[in-house]
Amino acid sequence: MDLIVRLSDWLYLLCNGLAGRSWLVDTLISLPLDNALVKAGPVGACFVYAWWSGGGEADTRHRRSILLVTVASLLFVLAATKTIADGHFQPRPFVHAQQAWHLEDGKLIETEKLAYRESLNGGVSNRYRALKRGEIERNDLGSFPSDHAGFFVALSLGIFLASRRAGAVALAWTGIAILLPRIVTGMHSPLDIAAGAGIGAAVLLAVQLVARRARSWALDPLAGWTLRHEGLAAALVFFVAFESTNVLTNVRDLAGTGEEIVSHVAGR
Amino acid sequence: MSRGAETMRRSALFALALALAGCGKLDQEAMVLTVEPGWAAEIAAGGKDGFASPDGLHWAGGTLYVADEGGSAVRAWKPGTRPALLAGSEAGLASPEDLVRDSAGNLYFTDDTRGGLWRTDGAGRTTALVEPGRGLPSTEGLGLSPSGDLVVGDAPGHRVLKVTRDGSVSVLLGPERRIAKPESFAFDDAGNLYIADNRDNVLYRLTTNGALHRTIADRPGFSPESLLFAGGALFITDSDNGKLFRYTPDDGLTVVAIFGGTLANVQGVAADEKGALYISVQSDLKGRKGYILKLSRKDPSNRAHDRQAVGRALAPAPRRLGANLKEKAQRREGTT
Numbered sequence: 017m018d019l020i021v022r023l024s025d026w027l028y029l030l031c032n033g034l035a036g037r038s039w040l041v042d043t044l045i046s047l048p049l050d051n052a053l054v055k056a057g058p059v060g061a062c063f064v065y066a067w068w069s070g071g072g073e074a075d076t077r078h079r080r081s082i083l084l085v086t087v088a089s090l091l092f093v094l095a096a097t098k099t100i101a102d103g104h105f106q107p108r109p110f111v112h113a114q115q116a117w118h119l120e121d122g123k124l125i126e127t128e129k130l131a132y133r134e135s136l137n138g139g140v141s142n143r144y145r146a147l148k149r150g151e152i153e154r155n156d157l158g159s160f161p162s163d164h165a166g167f168f169v170a171l172s173l174g175i176f177l178a179s180r181r182a183g184a185v186a187l188a189w190t191g192i193a194i195l196l197p198r199i200v201t202g203m204h205s206p207l208d209i210a211a212g213a214g215i216g217a218a219v220l221l222a223v224q225l226v227a228r229r230a231r232s233w234a235l236d237p238l239a240g241w242t243l244r245h246e247g248l249a250a251a252l253v254f255f256v257a258f259e260s261t262n263v264l265t266n267v268r269d270l271a272g273t274g275e276e277i278v279s280h281v282a283g284r
Numbered sequence: 285m286s287r288g289a290e291t292m293r294r295s296a297l298f299a300l301a302l303a304l305a306g307c308g309k310l311d312q313e314a315m316v317l318t319v320e321p322g323w324a325a326e327i328a329a330g331g332k333d334g335f336a337s338p339d340g341l342h343w344a345g346g347t348l349y350v351a352d353e354g355g356s357a358v359r360a361w362k363p364g365t366r367p368a369l370l371a372g373s374e375a376g377l378a379s380p381e382d383l384v385r386d387s388a389g390n391l392y393f394t395d396d397t398r399g400g401l402w403r404t405d406g407a408g409r410t411t412a413l414v415e416p417g418r419g420l421p422s423t424e425g426l427g428l429s430p431s432g433d434l435v436v437g438d439a440p441g442h443r444v445l446k447v448t449r450d451g452s453v454s455v456l457l458g459p460e461r462r463i464a465k466p467e468s469f470a471f472d473d474a475g476n477l478y479i480a481d482n483r484d485n486v487l488y489r490l491t492t493n494g495a496l497h498r499t500i501a502d503r504p505g506f507s508p509e510s511l512l513f514a515g516g517a518l519f520i521t522d523s524d525n526g527k528l529f530r531y532t533p534d535d536g537l538t539v540v541a542i543f544g545g546t547l548a549n550v551q552g553v554a555a556d557e558k559g560a561l562y563i564s565v566q567s568d569l570k571g572r573k574g575y576i577l578k579l580s581r582k583d584p585s586n587r588a589h590d591r592q593a594v595g596r597a598l599a600p601a602p603r604r605l606g607a608n609l610k611e612k613a614q615r616r617e618g619t620t
Contacts, residue, residue, distance in 0.1 A: 105313050105545030117325040119314040119547065122332065124325050124577070127315065150319035150539020153505065154526040157315070157544040 024207035028109055029131060031199040031206075036133035045200050046138025048193045052262050055194055059171060060257035062186035066179035067253050073243065079178040080242050080249075081235040082224065086174025087256050089223035093170045093216050094264060097163040100215070106160035110134075110144050110202035111152075132202050140201040162204045165212030167263050168194050170220040177224065314545030314567075316577065320530075323541060328562060328578035334367045335359070337574035338564035340382035340393070340426070340510065341552035348554060348562055351380035351393055354572040358383060358393055358404065361576075371402070375410040382426040382468060382510075382552070384434070386449075392434055394423035401426075401436055401447055413451045420445075420453075427469030427477065435477065437466030444469075444479065461496055463488060470511035470518060478518055480508035487511075487520065487531070500537060514555040521550040521563060528553070528563065528579070541579060550577075 035042060048055040067083055070076025107116070113132035117124040135141040146152055168190040176183020195213070198204040204212075227235060242249035259267055316325040329335055337354025350359045350367065356377045361367035370391060371377055378397035385391045389406035392413065399416030401423060414420055414436075425437035434447040435456060444457040444466050457463060457479075465483035472478065478499070479488040485507040487500040500506060507524035519540070520529040526548030528540045543550050543565070552564040560580035567573045 105315065107315055107317075107544065111315075111317065114317050114319075115321070116315050116317040118316075119327075119545070122327065122330060124316060124327050126324075148319070150527065150542060151505065152542065154524070154542075154544065154548055157317075157526075157542065 020207065024205050024210075025130070027206040028199055028202075031196065032109065032131070032133050032202050034200050035135045035202070037136075039136045042135040042141075043137045045197045046135060046140060049197055049201065049203070050139040056168070056260050056262070058189045058193070059168060059175075059186045060260045062175050062179075062182040062189075063171070063260065064253055064257055066175045066182040067249075069179055069182065077236060077239040077243065080239040081227075081231065082174060082178040084235065084238060084242075085224050085227040086171060086177075086220060088227075089170055089174065089220045090167060090264065092223060093166045093219045094163060094268075096215050096219050097161050097166040097212060100161055100211075101158060101163070104160055105158045106205075106208070107157055108159040108203060109205050110140070111147065111157055111159075113202070114147070135201050138201065140203055144202070159204050159208045160211060161215055162195070162198065162208040162212030164198065164263060165195055165204070165209045166216035166219070168216070169213040170216035171260060173217055173220050174224075314543070314547035316547060316579075317542040317544065318579075319539045319541060322582055323579050324582050325541070326578050326580075327575050328363060329361065329367070329576040331573060331575075333361075335361075335574060335576060336572035337566045337569045338576055339380065339551045339566065341554035341562055341564050341576070342383050342385055342391075343554040343556050343562065344385045346557070348556075348576070349383055349385055349391060350564065350576070351383045351552070353379045353381065354566065354569050354574060356380070358391065370404050370408065371410040375402075376412075377402070377410075381424055382437075384426050384428040386428060386432065392426060392428075394426045394436060396422045396424055396439070399423055401434065401451075414447055414453055418453065425466050425468040425480065427471060429471060429477070430475050435469050437469070437479075439465045439467075439483075442466075457490070457496065468508065468510040470513040472513045472518065473516070478511050478513070480511050480520065482507050482509050482524070485524075500531070503537070506537070509550065510552045512553045512555060512561075515559060519553050519555070519561065521553050523549050523551060523566075526550060528561070543577075546573075547575065547577070 035045070063083065066079055070079050109130055110132050112127065112130040115129070116127045118127045134144055143152070143156075172183060172186035172190045175186045195209050199206055199209060242252070318325065335350065335355065336352050338350045339353040340351035342349040346362060348361045348363070350361060352359055356379065357372040358370045358377065358380050359367040360370055376398060378395055381394045381396045383391060383393035391404045393402050395402065399421040400412050401414040401420065402410060403413045404410045419441065420436070420438055422439050423436055424439045425435075427435040429435060432449065436445045436447055438445055442459040442463055442465075443455055444463065446454045446456040463479060463481050465481055466479050467482040468480040470478045475492045477490040479490065481488065485501070485503070486498055487508050489497045489499045491497070505525050506529070507522050508520045509523040510521045512519040516532065518531040520531060521527075522529060526543040528543070528550065529537050530540050531537045546567040547565050549566045550563050551566055554562045556562065558580070560578055563577045563579065565575045565577060567575065
């Protein structure tokens with residue numbers, strides 16, 4: 017296990033070594049982190065492509081079945097990453113670069129600082145400076161596992177299962193534009209990313225596997241419905257593509273508001 | 285099983301193994317990050333020392349008095365020894381919340397489940413100074429005023445009450461002052477009363493002439509839990525955000541330390557004679573798990589047992605020194 021940790025730290029230091037050398041490079045690297053369109057727009061576009069690019073009705077129906085299950089699996093992926101994150105605490109690399117103590121066997125041990133090169137531009141740089149002033153949210157200290165890795169690997173892999181061409185583009189974009197900058201800027205360690213990606217892939221494939229049993233009585237009719245009601249299906253795809261750009265943040269906010277409304281109405 | 289399904293199954297297992305390998309790496313369940321330089325953190329006491337899930341803290345005469353909410357007990361602890369039980373559930377305690385000790389050696393504490401105001405005298409007898417039935421079904425913050433009266437937070441009634449040593453109760457601040465939950469109190473050197481409202485996330489200051497100010501309000505990432513005035517500054521724990529703040533009118537609000545993971549739920553705060561800060565943490569109240577952390581200055585020159593040394597130990601680095609000099613000059617000129 018130590019070997020994996022050392023490998024992760026070595027990879028992190030290698031990637032983070034790119035930061036803080038060029039304003040232009042840092043700006044470009046930070047772009048997918050700060051701009052939802054750049055981050056997830058191409059993945060959303062791949063999803064839309066896979067949805068409509070079937071060779072015939074049977075192929076389209078098959079692709080849409082996979083994509084519908086993929087969308088459902090994203091909720092499980094986020095639930096899984098959040099559950100694991102609640103039970104395990106691992107500071108972000110740029111948090112790990114501060115003077116800190118960690119709990120080990122009931123004792124606080126001074127943490128060996130991790131080297132960190134600050135980006136010359138971008139949102140992470142602002143967050144790092146805010147951290148130095150102590151202005152960081154409690155739930156922003158930890159980074160394990162990466163929910164972005166889980167979400168986008170699951171989504172891209174689902175697209176890949178439906179359409180190899182679109183999926184390859186989505187996976188490449190996820191790796192290069194979404195996940196790599198998170199390591200370079202010190203938002204996540206390679207281990208955070210690997211664990212998140214592993215959870216995303218495992219949950220997606222497990223849900224796809226289970227969903228195959230429901231193909232005849234649920235998936236095929238549902239996919240057929242999308243073919244018969246292309247207008248409504250297009251609206252659904254719009255929502256999916258839109259929400260994929262912000263990791264279901266709006267859906268989660270909406271769920272929170274719904275909970276507040278229920279509490280308010282119930283007088284609690 | 286088809287070839288595709290078999291491939292998918294194997295891939296899922298591999299991905300899961302990768303994720304679990306990552307989870308297995310974790311050996312850090314919590315951290316303390318010192319934003320202000322010069323502090324060192326340690327676990328002063330925990331479950332193995334006899335504490336369950338501590339809340340309010342009070343330091344007096346080399347002893348830390350602990351409202352052990354999770355253990356339904358009030359304990360006295362001299363560092364390096366086992367804590368002594370001063371009062372427990374047999375005396376009627378349910379969730380002791382905050383506590384203070386007077387110069388006569390009486391310990392007073394609130395109970396947010398049982399309510400009322402309780403006193404354990406020097407002989408170890410625990411009695412209700414104010415019975416819960418006298419309109420105090422849940423009590424929160426507790427402070428000892430310079431005149432010797434007690435101030436008690438009544439959360440359900442949204443009031444701050446004044447209680448004399450003989451148990452007479454009067455309303456200091458009624459619900460019309462809109463303090464949602466008076467969770468903690470601290471008097472400064474001038475006799476002003478600071479009040480932490482951790483429901484509306486406001487720090488109030490009640491001046492000696494009765495004016496109530498919203499000193500810190502509507503500030504994102506700030507929810508005051510417990511207050512301590514020491515060394516010329518107000519120390520504020522924030523359980524919602526896992527932080528320890530320092531506040532002075534000159535320097536404003538600054539972060540001393542951030543607490544993450546299972547140490548994030550910081551509760552009470554007390555300071556010893558050397559300027560070290562003790563902070564209680566409720567890692568799991570229902571599971572009766574918690575800690576008492578100690579933050580002390582690394583600089584050994586702050587070891588003297590005098591008031592000025594406490595001020596030096598608790599003051600921030602050079603910027604604070606300048607502010608101290610300015611304050612001293614103002615005091616000499618009578619302009620504060």
